[in-house]
Amino acid sequence: MFQVIGGRSVRAARLLAPRTAVLVETTRGRKSRGDPKAKSKEGRIKTPPPVDPQEMVVLRERFSEYQLIVKALRLEFKEEMLREKYDEETGSLAEEKMRQEAKEHRVLMAWNEEENRRLLKLRMQRLQKEHLEAERKEAEAALQREQEQEEFIKEKEREILQLQEDVKNFITLENIDQRIEEALDNPKNYNFAIDKEGRVVTQTILK
Known part of the structure; x- marks a missing residue:
């Protein structure tokens, strides 16, 4: 049982109070459940307000009509939603959707093939350039090896000639x-x- 203070329980007031602030419980003069009835209200008998029978009949009829209208609208909206769902799944909308998807698929496949051809052409050009570059480097390396071989042979010939000259003085x-x-x-x-x-x-x- 929580004590009601100003229309709010003590526990709720503690939960809603900031953590850094000091909790101060305030009252507005209201009584708790255990307090006795006021002396001025001991003999009072609470009676409901009078109701006009004709007004009650009109209100009931209007409320019933309102419920019927709301129910009919809900059923109509539900039927329309189910019909659209059915058409999307099995009706003309489904066929149109399938045609659209097939058309989109064809367009995407055509674009994919065109892109593959473009990339293949670029790849072939790149491979051809790499092949020509490799051949050029191989030719340069072969020419350099040939020049080095010629230089080596010339150096050995010079050494042989020098050795032949030196042999004369042996x-x-x-x-x-x-x-x-x-x-x-x-x-x-x-x-x-x-x-x-x-x-x-x-x-x-x-x-």
Whole structure:
């Protein structure tokens, strides 16, 4: 049992009160259920207001008519809704809807095929460009390998020629006596120094 204060229960007042505010219960002078009846109203007998029979008959007839009209409108709206639903599912509207969907499907399929052809054409062009680019790079790589091979062969030929020139100065069993005589006839002294610029420092410079 909740105590009624100002037409609202204490619990409701507590629930509706803000959390940060202080709950203050206010009263407007109304009595609770347990309070006795006022002395001025002890002998009073409550009687309903008088009703005019003719007015009551008219009101009942009008209310019945209102109920019939509302019921008829509801039935008509329901019938119209069911008819539209039936037509959409099995009637002419369903056929028209199927035709529209079939037409839309054909349009979409045509667009899809056209888009596929366009993308295929772009893909073929891209693949052709990639193939030509790959061939060009392969040709450039082959040309570069050929040039490197030629340079390598030329370098080896130069090394062979240089080696052939150097062979002339090699000491062999045939020319060993001659080379010994040349060395004895032309002695060389390697006991010398050089400066920072790489010049040979002679004794005259040292003096």
